Amino acid sequence: MSDAMLFGWQSDPAGSREFVASLPNPTFTQxxxxxxxxxxxxxxxxxxxxxxxxxxxxxxPIGSCVGWGTALSIDILASVEILKRGEPERFGGRTLxxxxxxxxxxxxxxxxxxxxGDGSTGFHAAKAIRDFGCLHYGVDxxxxxxxxxxxxxxxxxxxxxxxxxxxxxxxxxxxxREVTLVQSWPEYAAAISNGYPVFICSDRGFNMTMKEGxxxxxxxxxxCMMGAGVRMDKPGGFIENSWGDCYKGTVDPRLPVQxxxxxxxxxxxVLDKMxxxxxxxxxxxxxxxxxxxxxxxxxxxx
Numbered sequence: 001m002s003d004a005m006l007f008g009w010q011s012d013p014a015g016s017r018e019f020v021a022s023l024p025n026p027t028f029t030q031x032x033x034x035x036x037x038x039x040x041x042x043x044x045x046x047x048x049x050x051x052x053x054x055x056x057x058x059x060x061p062i063g064s065c066v067g068w069g070t071a072l073s074i075d076i077l078a079s080v081e082i083l084k085r086g087e088p089e090r091f092g093g094r095t096l097x098x099x100x101x102x103x104x105x106x107x108x109x110x111x112x113x114x115x116x117g118d119g120s121t122g123f124h125a126a127k128a129i130r131d132f133g134c135l136h137y138g139v140d141x142x143x144x145x146x147x148x149x150x151x152x153x154x155x156x157x158x159x160x161x162x163x164x165x166x167x168x169x170x171x172x173x174x175x176x177r178e179v180t181l182v183q184s185w186p187e188y189a190a191a192i193s194n195g196y197p198v199f200i201c202s203d204r205g206f207n208m209t210m211k212e213g214x215x216x217x218x219x220x221x222x223x224c225m226m227g228a229g230v231r232m233d234k235p236g237g238f239i240e241n242s243w244g245d246c247y248k249g250t251v252d253p254r255l256p257v258q259x260x261x262x263x264x265x266x267x268x269x270v271l272d273k274m275x276x277x278x279x280x281x282x283x284x285x286x287x288x289x290x291x292x293x294x295x296x297x298x299x300x301x302x
Contacts, residue, residue: 005243007222008063008119009201009279016279019123020181025289028187028282031180032196032289037189043229043238043297044197045259047079051091057262059244060097061152063118064159067101068242069199069224070125073283074100074134074176076228080195081285084292092136092174096146099135099171102158103128107168115160122201122224122279126179129283133171135163141170178284185272188237189230191282195292198227198282200239202274206264213252215239215264227271227280228263229297235268 025031048055052075060068074095081087104120106112108128128134137146144167146154163171182188182198191198205219214236229238238255240263241247251260266274274280282289 005246006060006063006065008060008065009222009224010119010121011203011222011277011279012121012123013278015121016123019127020278023180025178025180027181027183028191028289031178032190032194035190035194035289035291037186037230037232038193038294039232041231041233041297042193042294043255044076044080044192044195045228045238045240045256046297047083048076049256049258050083051079052094055094056258057240057242057244058149060242062155064097064101064155065224065242066104066120066122066125066201067097067155069226070100070104070129071095071097071134072226072240073197073199074129076197077176077283077285080292084195084294085285085287087285093139094137096135096137096154098154098158099163100125100128101155102163103132103134103171105159106162107132112162113160118156118159122199122281125199126281126283129176130179131175132168133173133175135167135171136174141167176283177286178288179281180289181278182280182282183275183278185235185268185275188227188271188275192227192230192237193294194289195294196282196284196289198280200225200227200274201279202277204270204274206266208247210247210249210251210264212250213255213260213265215247215266217270225263231265231297236265237268237271239263239266239271
């Protein structure tokens with residue numbers, strides 16, 4: 001494992017259960033009654049690339065995977081909201097991973113500082129983006145602009161000292177209206193089929209060599225990744241990592257090149273067990289969870 005392959009998810013089953021119990025709609029089935037998988041292949045990464053053609057997956061610099069998985073979920077949700085649900089907004093650019101990570105370690109826990117190493121939980125990230133929002137790259141925040149993906153300085157600073165107080169009202173303008181627990185393959189497939197990305201926290205590890213784009217379980221990772229696709233020919237979900245183009249082996253050539261080696265397909269049964277660990281969340285925008293007829297994925301051409 002190279003130095004770039006960092007983890008950072010902290011398992012807290014009791015904390016997750018308490019947070020989920022506090023939600024008005026604790027699980028995806030309750031948040032979106034009647035929503036089901038469409039029965040067709042869906043890949044949400046295509047929507048992101050329509051809004052941000054220059055997007056590429058980079059590497060988390062510290063144990064901030066929760067911030068990275070959640071931030072990409074926000075970006076993909078924004079793309080789907082604009083392109084499929086007709087939200088009257090422009091794409092706000094790439095979410096600043098450090099902002100989500102920092103808010104998950106401080107504001108979402110009711111503390112101003114957190115100097116206890118690196119890492120976070122899925123439920124604190126869910127609370128952070130629902131209650132406190134996020135920041136973006138390339139935006140002038142009263143003279144402060146983040147113009148390049150973090151070298152780790154911002155993530156470590158925000159993770160320990162919190163998002164600067166003068167930026168909190170900017171973050172608050174970009175919240176996710178609803179978050180809900182996804183705890184099974186059927187819930188995951190229904191979420192993705194209707195355009196709702198899922199950030200996935202578990203201890204499931206994978207072999208770093210793919211076979212035709214599929215990942216096989218291997219080892220244990222305390223890690224957050226991001227669910228962006230579903231396919232039904234061989235039931236499975238596409239899981240995006242946060243380590244850049246990290247996978248070797250043979251790719252799925254139908255995927256956009258930006259995703260071919262930064263993520264891979266995971267068997268539905270494996271994904272079901274990852275979700276059953278109880279700290280993975282679907283996110284929704286202004287109108288909450290509603291049925292949306294997503295385009296059938298045709299190998300990167302919508």
